Amino acid sequence: MESPAFTFAAHAARGELAYQxxxxxxxxxxxxxxxxxWRVSDGLGTVYATTTVRRPxxxxxxxxxxxLDEGVRLMSRIVGVAPEDVAIGMRxxxxxxxxxxxxVEDVAQGAGLPGANAPGAPSPAPDSA
Amino acid sequence: xTVAIVGAAESDLGLVAPGLTPTDLMxxxxxxxxxxCGLATxxxxxxxxxxxxxxxxxxxxxxxxxxxxxxxxxxxxxxxxSPIAHLAHARAAIARGDCEVALIAYGSTxxxxxxxxxxxxxxxxxxxxxxxxxxxxxxxxxxxxHMHEYGTTPEQLAQVAVSARQWAQGNERAWTFGKGPLSVGxxxxxxxxxxxxxxxxxxxxxxxxxxLVVTSAERARTLRQPPVxxxxxxxxxxxxxxxxxPSLTQTAAVQSGARAFAQARLTPADVTCVQLYDAFTxxxxxxxxxxxxxxxxxxxxxxxxGAIGPGGALPMNTNGGGLAYQHPxxxxxxxxxxxxxxxxxxxxxxxxxxGNGGVFSAQTTALLGSGAAA
Numbered sequence: 001m002e003s004p005a006f007t008f009a010a011h012a013a014r015g016e017l018a019y020q021x022x023x024x025x026x027x028x029x030x031x032x033x034x035x036x037x038w039r040v041s042d043g044l045g046t047v048y049a050t051t052t053v054r055r056p057x058x059x060x061x062x063x064x065x066x067x068l069d070e071g072v073r074l075m076s077r078i079v080g081v082a083p084e085d086v087a088i089g090m091r092x093x094x095x096x097x098x099x100x101x102x103x104v105e106d107v108a109q110g111a112g113l114p115g116a117n118a119p120g121a122p123s124p125a126p127d128s129a
Numbered sequence: 130x131t132v133a134i135v136g137a138a139e140s141d142l143g144l145v146a147p148g149l150t151p152t153d154l155m156x157x158x159x160x161x162x163x164x165x166c167g168l169a170t171x172x173x174x175x176x177x178x179x180x181x182x183x184x185x186x187x188x189x190x191x192x193x194x195x196x197x198x199x200x201x202x203x204x205x206x207x208x209x210x211s212p213i214a215h216l217a218h219a220r221a222a223i224a225r226g227d228c229e230v231a232l233i234a235y236g237s238t239x240x241x242x243x244x245x246x247x248x249x250x251x252x253x254x255x256x257x258x259x260x261x262x263x264x265x266x267x268x269x270x271x272x273x274x275h276m277h278e279y280g281t282t283p284e285q286l287a288q289v290a291v292s293a294r295q296w297a298q299g300n301e302r303a304w305t306f307g308k309g310p311l312s313v314g315x316x317x318x319x320x321x322x323x324x325x326x327x328x329x330x331x332x333x334x335x336x337x338x339x340x341l342v343v344t345s346a347e348r349a350r351t352l353r354q355p356p357v358x359x360x361x362x363x364x365x366x367x368x369x370x371x372x373x374x375p376s377l378t379q380t381a382a383v384q385s386g387a388r389a390f391a392q393a394r395l396t397p398a399d400v401t402c403v404q405l406y407d408a409f410t411x412x413x414x415x416x417x418x419x420x421x422x423x424x425x426x427x428x429x430x431x432x433x434x435g436a437i438g439p440g441g442a443l444p445m446n447t448n449g450g451g452l453a454y455q456h457p458x459x460x461x462x463x464x465x466x467x468x469x470x471x472x473x474x475x476x477x478x479x480x481x482x483x484g485n486g487g488v489f490s491a492q493t494t495a496l497l498g499s500g501a502a503a
Binding site for chain 2: 052053
């Protein structure tokens with residue numbers, strides 16, 4: 001049996017956010033032994049919950065739970081905006097911080113600033129927080 | 130068969146003497162609890178304990194007390210509410226005849242040795258890259274979501290801490306005893322750690338422990354203290370890590386509470402006092418809703434109404450709770466001791482004790498009652 005984490009990592013190395021489905025086709029997260037097959041997400045989702053983490057002596061950073069449109073909920077970070085400006089309901093799309101999936105505001109779908117982050121525009125660089 | 134809590138005691142609390150260990154505190158509390166009911170260590174034949182510092186907690190407990198006749202052991206670890214699970218398991222063991230006198234104990238030196246050493250977090254590799262401050266980050270996310278769905282406000286959450294401090298002013302064993310009242314403004318002005326929660330939304334970090342002695346209701350009648358009967362108990366779990374929690378605004382307390390109430394043939398209307406695990410201000414808000422004391426979404430207005438404070442309609446966390454009394458890593462055993470005290474005081478015939486473990490991961494509910502309720 002291959003480690004589900006290794007399968008995920010192989011997808012991530014190709015820029016794919018992979019997730020599993022169970023025997024009934026329902027999405028699963030995180031990658032786990034009971035998965036019955038793999039899918040690749042379109043990378044679009046919505047912020048379900050968000051907080052700004054403030055460790056003493058460090059820059060605050062975002063930590064959010066993101067609901068992918070395919071039905072997966074995962075912990076992640078919204079980058080490219082101030083952590084305080086991340087809001088529940090914000091539409092986001094996949095970006096990568098190395099091989100760690102993070103998200104940026106999807107202004108094309110959301111209610112953000114017009115013109116910025118138009119489809120095809122490069123993603124803002126993920127922050128290093 | 131019904132069982133009763135016949136002995137209950139705390140260990141030293143707060144910041145204990147240098148060199149004391151979690152096992153020392155379990156043993157000290159156990160000796161006090163046995164003294165409370167007039168039993169001896171030789172009577173104990175069931176050992177129940179869990180601690181973040183002691184994976185082999187029940188064996189350490191027995192060794193420290195010199196118990197040589199233990200017939201059943203349970204070190205079930207499902208987080209802070211574990212002792213309520215131990216109570217339910219002890220009831221089953223006594224009913225089966227696996228033991229006659231169960232000792233449930235807890236000890237922690239979390240303040241003395243530091244939280245990072247006392248409570249090593251099991252961080253999911255799928256969450257670790259995002260650097261959560263666990264468990265706080267998880268509760269902050271739940272608070273944010275509750276605010277979004279139901280309009281709950283930081284002021285309402287603050288009222289939980291304000292009420293806890295009020296209760297603690299009447300409890301000389303409380304860490305914040307004598308510190309005077311806390312205002313909503315002070316809670317809101319305290320530094321944020323994980324928005325929307327700040328320092329004063331978080332439980333205390335103390336040393337401490339406690340112990341309970343449990344036996345059959347029949348044997349309980351022969352002992353020193355009025356029996357505190359276990360009327361019903363329920364457990365439920367939905368996840369280990371927050372990302373796998375089905376809904377951040379509804380906990381498995383819905384199931385654990387329903388099981389406890391069904392066993393006891395009682396409803397929330399029969400309960401006149403509650404001890405609800407308050408690791409953070411948001412936690413009892415969710416439990417009040419999920420256990421049926423108010424409608425889903427109404428927890429904020431409920432706690433802000435004054436109902437939970439001294440003189441309120443539903444006294445909650447009457448010792449000051451984890452927010453203002455003591456929170457030695459896991460609070461479930463001290464929460465049960467306070468429930469026992471409230472029943473023994475004669476002020477309440479039915480008291481609900483509710484424990485939480487992990488990041489809303491495991492929920493445990495017990496209904497305790499006087500002889501009149503049993």
